Amino acid sequence: MDKILRNELILELDKLKEYLSLDSLRLYISYWDIKNDDILYNLIDLLEKSDMEKIFDKKNQILGNSASTITYELVALWIVKRAIRKTSLIAVEDYFNYLKTDYFDCYYIMWLKGINVGYPVELEKNLELRMPCHIPVESIAEEFRKNIFLQSSVFKIKPSALLMFKFRHEKIHLNGSEETNNYDFTRYDFFEKIEDIRLLFTISFNGIFGIQSLVVNTLSDDNVPSSGNINWNITNFRQTKMGIDVSYSDFSNFQELYIKFAKSKRKDFIRNVLKRLNDYATLCNIIDKAVEIRIILEMLFTVSHEKDNSISKQLRTNISKKYGVNAKERSKLSHKTIVIYDWCSEAIHTGQIIFHTEDEKENFNILFKEFEEIIRLEII
Numbered sequence: 001m002d003k004i005l006r007n008e009l010i011l012e013l014d015k016l017k018e019y020l021s022l023d024s025l026r027l028y029i030s031y032w033d034i035k036n037d038d039i040l041y042n043l044i045d046l047l048e049k050s051d052m053e054k055i056f057d058k059k060n061q062i063l064g065n066s067a068s069t070i071t072y073e074l075v076a077l078w079i080v081k082r083a084i085r086k087t088s089l090i091a092v093e094d095y096f097n098y099l100k101t102d103y104f105d106c107y108y109i110m111w112l113k114g115i116n117v118g119y120p121v122e123l124e125k126n127l128e129l130r131m132p133c134h135i136p137v138e139s140i141a142e143e144f145r146k147n148i149f150l151q152s153s154v155f156k157i158k159p160s161a162l163l164m165f166k167f168r169h170e171k172i173h174l175n176g177s178e179e180t181n182n183y184d185f186t187r188y189d190f191f192e193k194i195e196d197i198r199l200l201f202t203i204s205f206n207g208i209f210g211i212q213s214l215v216v217n218t219l220s221d222d223n224v225p226s227s228g229n230i231n232w233n234i235t236n237f238r239q240t241k242m243g244i245d246v247s248y249s250d251f252s253n254f255q256e257l258y259i260k261f262a263k264s265k266r267k268d269f270i271r272n273v274l275k276r277l278n279d280y281a282t283l284c285n286i287i288d289k290a291v292e293i294r295i296i297l298e299m300l301f302t303v304s305h306e307k308d309n310s311i312s313k314q315l316r317t318n319i320s321k322k323y324g325v326n327a328k329e330r331s332k333l334s335h336k337t338i339v340i341y342d343w344c345s346e347a348i349h350t351g352q353i354i355f356h357t358e359d360e361k362e363n364f365n366i367l368f369k370e371f372e373e374i375i376r377l378e379i380i
Helices: 002-022 024-028 041-050 072-085 088-100 138-145 176-181 191-204 248-263 267-280 286-301 311-323 327-350 358-379
Strands: 059-063 066-070 103-113 121-124 127-130 161-170 212-220
Touching: 002 041, 002 072, 002 088, 041 072, 041 088, 059 176, 072 088, 072 138, 103 191, 121 248, 161 191, 191 212, 191 248, 191 267, 267 286, 267 358, 286 311, 286 327, 286 358, 311 327, 311 358, 327 358
Parallel strands: none
Antiparallel strands: 059 066, 103 161, 103 212, 121 127, 127 161
């Protein structure tokens, strides 16, 4: 039976391909067109016969942390487009492989803004950083190259790179919304791990960068029959400044940091500091920057239970002791800490910083850069 159905499906797809090549507009046929169009009638009938367990009978197909209804009409559209992209034989083989297997390849993706790589960089097994046009899902990569992907969605900002985690997804089809509501969607949640990597990029290169995530989603490969919908989870995006181009050698620092972070017993604390620092790097207003700098310095260099020591005293003592190479440098650094602390306190309490001279304003900017580096070194 399988062999007969396979041959019938291949013949039907070959006929459709020949027909569609004469009428290219049919390539853009949508699910809503099918109801009043018999072009796919025979193909849908064959697909229904081949699906013994009726998994495509208006069931919810689970993909990552979401679900969408997939019908025989949608599967027919998928298999036709697959046949055109590859061949009828490959399309049919992909379809039957999905029917008989329990798992299929998927990609959990975080779309990033602010970092560029010229080629895929393997961060660890099955986890890569790459440009969107090099994504393994051919149909998505092709749309991105045509500048349609993302522009056609509600989200208008183009990503500059993506973090991609490849994993084996369980094939699950559920009946109705009640079953879907009771399904544990967290089982495929790789967000925390990938989010930690994004935050570590903040201090991995020469400087501090506000590399932001636009959206996270789960994509199946083109050889998986699905509804074709991309399930967007839009993140709390903050506009970055100019992006950075990173080379292969730049990732040696990152690898060392990632190993240290994985072994750290203070992951939650480091994660919280990095979140603030990452957001800080996107700020332009000096008042906002001053407020964030003071909070970050207090997180790193003060101990809340030291009631006898004021915050400013803890800061100047701990910073100068750790980053002053000799007595003279420690004295200088202690004074600088008091100056920047007073400026930041003024920003917090009055919402402004008053510069009396241009030299004072320039000194303020120089101090900020110096303390940014101290913060980066302290986190490392």
